[in-house]
Amino acid sequence: MSKSFIEVTGLTKRFPAPKGGEPLTVFENANFGIEKGEFVCIIGHSGCGKSTIMNILAGLDQPTEGGIVMGGKEVSGPSLDRGVVFQNYSLLPWLSALKNVMFGVRARHPEWSRSQVYEHSQKYLEMVGLTGGAEHRKPAQLSGGMRQRVSIARAFAIQPQLLLLDEPFGALDALTRGTIQDELTRIWSGSEQTVFMITHDVDEAILLSDRILLMTNGPYARVAESVVVDIPRPRDRAEIIHNPGYYKIRNHLVEFLARRSKELAGNREHSGEPPVTVRPAKDDADDKERQSTSRPKLVSIAS
Amino acid sequence: MISFSLNDTAKAFLLSIAMLIAVLGAWELATPAAKSAGELSEYEMLTGGGGQQASVPAPSQVITKAIDELSNPFYDNGPNDKGIGIQLAYSLYRVLTGYFLAALIAIPVGFLIGMSPIMYKALDPFIQVLRPISPLAWMPLALFIIKDSQASAIFVIFICSIWPMLINTAFGVANVRKDWVNVAKTHELSHLKTAFLVILPAAAPTILTGMRISIGIAWLVIVAAEMLVGGTGIGYYVWNEWNNLDLTSVIFSILMIGIVGMVLDTIFAFIQRAVQFQE
Ligand SMILES: Nc1ncnc2c1ncn2[C@@H]1O[C@H](COP(=O)(O)OP(=O)(O)O)[C@@H](O)[C@H]1O
Ligand SMILES: [Mg+2]
Numbered sequence: 397m398s399k400s401f402i403e404v405t406g407l408t409k410r411f412p413a414p415k416g417g418e419p420l421t422v423f424e425n426a427n428f429g430i431e432k433g434e435f436v437c438i439i440g441h442s443g444c445g446k447s448t449i450m451n452i453l454a455g456l457d458q459p460t461e462g463g464i465v466m467g468g469k470e471v472s473g474p475s476l477d478r479g480v481v482f483q484n485y486s487l488l489p490w491l492s493a494l495k496n497v498m499f500g501v502r503a504r505h506p507e508w509s510r511s512q513v514y515e516h517s518q519k520y521l522e523m524v525g526l527t528g529g530a531e532h533r534k535p536a537q538l539s540g541g542m543r544q545r546v547s548i549a550r551a552f553a554i555q556p557q558l559l560l561l562d563e564p565f566g567a568l569d570a571l572t573r574g575t576i577q578d579e580l581t582r583i584w585s586g587s588e589q590t591v592f593m594i595t596h597d598v599d600e601a602i603l604l605s606d607r608i609l610l611m612t613n614g615p616y617a618r619v620a621e622s623v624v625v626d627i628p629r630p631r632d633r634a635e636i637i638h639n640p641g642y643y644k645i646r647n648h649l650v651e652f653l654a655r656r657s658k659e660l661a662g663n664r665e666h667s668g669e670p671p672v673t674v675r676p677a678k679d680d681a682d683d684k685e686r687q688s689t690s691r692p693k694l695v696s697i698a699s
Numbered sequence: 700m701i702s703f704s705l706n707d708t709a710k711a712f713l714l715s716i717a718m719l720i721a722v723l724g725a726w727e728l729a730t731p732a733a734k735s736a737g738e739l740s741e742y743e744m745l746t747g748g749g750g751q752q753a754s755v756p757a758p759s760q761v762i763t764k765a766i767d768e769l770s771n772p773f774y775d776n777g778p779n780d781k782g783i784g785i786q787l788a789y790s791l792y793r794v795l796t797g798y799f800l801a802a803l804i805a806i807p808v809g810f811l812i813g814m815s816p817i818m819y820k821a822l823d824p825f826i827q828v829l830r831p832i833s834p835l836a837w838m839p840l841a842l843f844i845i846k847d848s849q850a851s852a853i854f855v856i857f858i859c860s861i862w863p864m865l866i867n868t869a870f871g872v873a874n875v876r877k878d879w880v881n882v883a884k885t886h887e888l889s890h891l892k893t894a895f896l897v898i899l900p901a902a903a904p905t906i907l908t909g910m911r912i913s914i915g916i917a918w919l920v921i922v923a924a925e926m927l928v929g930g931t932g933i934g935y936y937v938w939n940e941w942n943n944l945d946l947t948s949v950i951f952s953i954l955m956i957g958i959v960g961m962v963l964d965t966i967f968a969f970i971q972r973a974v975q976f977q978e
Contacts, residue, residue: 456881474884486878490900490976499896503886536977554886 399468400429401590402453402558406462406668409448422448423617425462425668428609430558435584435591437601438619439649440611441657446594450560453592454480466558476504479556483563485543487535493546494531497521497553504554520553521546524579541572548576552583559584561593565600574633577604585629598649602642603631609671610652613661619671620660623648626677641677648676723758730757756947764947765954779939781931783952787959789931793849793924794917797856801913805861806906809868810894813902819869826865834859834920838927848928855924860913867909871902903974911967918960933959 407426413419422445430436440446451457453464455474464471466478480486487496497517505513521531524545535543544564551559564580565573581604584591595601601608602625610621627639636642731754756764772784812819834855841851875898883893925934933956940948 454885456884474881474887476885476887478885480881480885482878482881484878486882488879488882488897488900489978490903490974500886503888534977 401432401434401467402430402592403465404428404462405465407449407452407459407464408461409445409452409457410460421615423611423614423619424664426619427668427670428619428622429670430590430592432590433588434607435593435605436607436609437593437595437605438609438611439595439598439601439653440617441613441653442596444611444614444617444657446611447562450480450562450592450594453558454478454560456480476554477557479551479554479559481544481547481551481559481561481564483566485535485547487543487546487550489535492532492534493526493538493542494518494521496535496546497550500550500554517549517553520549523552523583524549524576539572541568541576544568544576545579548580548583552587552589555587555589557590559589559591561591563594563596566596573600578633580604581631598646598653601649602627602645603633603636608649610649610657612657612663616662616664616667618660618663618666620656620666621652622671622673624673624675624678626675639677644676648674727757727759730755754946756950760947761950761954764951768948768951778930781936783933783936783955786931786933786936786952787955790921790925790933791959793852793932794856794914794921797853798860798914798917800853801857801861802864802910805864805909806868809865809906810872810898812865812869813872814898819873826862830862830866835923835927838924842928848930852921852924852928852932856917856921859920860917863912863916864906864909867912868902868906871905871909872898874905875901900974900976904971904976907967907971907974911964911971914963914967915960918956918963922956
């Protein structure tokens, strides 16, 4: 079997025991891979260890055992090759939206002139639809949706090989969330970026991702299943629900979250096994359609 | 809403003026005219019997004195007769020198303490012991070691302004949100760049609070320090005029100390507002 772009092997995270208690094993011996250019979502109940996995991928946290190899190189610390969008946006509040993006671009390209940095930053702010004066405002003067746009622009502007998003739309209203989801898909499909995103929204995961990883409840959580989203792109939020595969995938996910995530919790019998690949929509998708899960060109949705 | 708040400001301003006039008026009326020395007020008796020099001057006299002094603030007629501007300049020079040196040490050391919990624990007992010492208690030691009254005054300012800056810098740096440090980390910033681009701006409001407290304390202490070391400065001036029994000058210089202190504080309040950010 060929190596994936990102190889997670034997990943284990234990937090030291609080006084008098036992150490907390969040997950143990997790193994999975992510392909280059893939959009992967991970779903699981709160507290199962999604953020912990992401922080290790980002290099902000160290695993207790095991490791991650990205593009043939061991992940050993934070890097500009891995951009992070946190749930709470993590913008620097003393800088304007534009300056926040420029902060990232300057870190990525220290050799660039000011005007190069400026133009590059403006381009990405335009991509997320933040222009017309709003880019000169400080984060505190922007709405939650606008802040998350800036955060996404900053992450995309440094053109990382892997983009990590931790429940990026969790705090947004449904309407804003929809718009930014569309923007995210549009920017992603015009790039080579690999995306790893945490969400707790089943519909969001189906709309956005190529593959959905399902985690059982912790402690000793496992990445139990890998659900392939066999729905052709470009996807439209209004049209996608009419795709015959949509509810098959959705039902599978909901069933997992409602029932099996609990049943499998703490079960160490399958420890170390890679997630089982499931394709709930496969029977309905004819072969040609399935091929088009490879990403579309930007032009195809520009019309 | 706006007109309401404007009205409030105007009301407060009028009230301030009214209070000032009331207090000054009462003071003026309570002060017996220098000529009618027949009846001695209680205070005049206490201060030694109604001599013209020793009586508490009326506000009108202080105002006349102020106009007189401020119209020529920088004259210099020898060691015991210098303009108020020169005396204030000496004091400000000492305050700013001592303060600047203190900032030069307090801010980097505060950074170190704030970044490293071990350094914090190691230095904490020293800070806790040194901080409550009245800065003037250092004066004899400073005079003995430095052997220069001017430098000793500067040292006293240094020692009194260092603590609020040190403690606030350490506190501000230690409490920078972890998310912002993570932003620096994921952008692969060097330690130096993280310190200057992320931690310094994040901690700046807290640091500035410490700097503002320090400058206030330094200005309080300089008056006392100059009374001790003598020679020049506003503290020496007050003491000298007291020795001359020139209470008009004493009150005038008290007023000037207040005004300069207010100006210093206003400047720092302004800088503080400039580095303030909303989360
Ligand atoms: N620094 C920490 N120390 C101890 N326990 C932690 C720490 N961080 C997270 N945990 C625990 O690890 C588990 C997984 O947390 P997290 O990854 O944030 O979950 P999720 O993002 O899936 O909601 C939780 O039970 C949480 O309490
Ligand atoms: Mg989380």
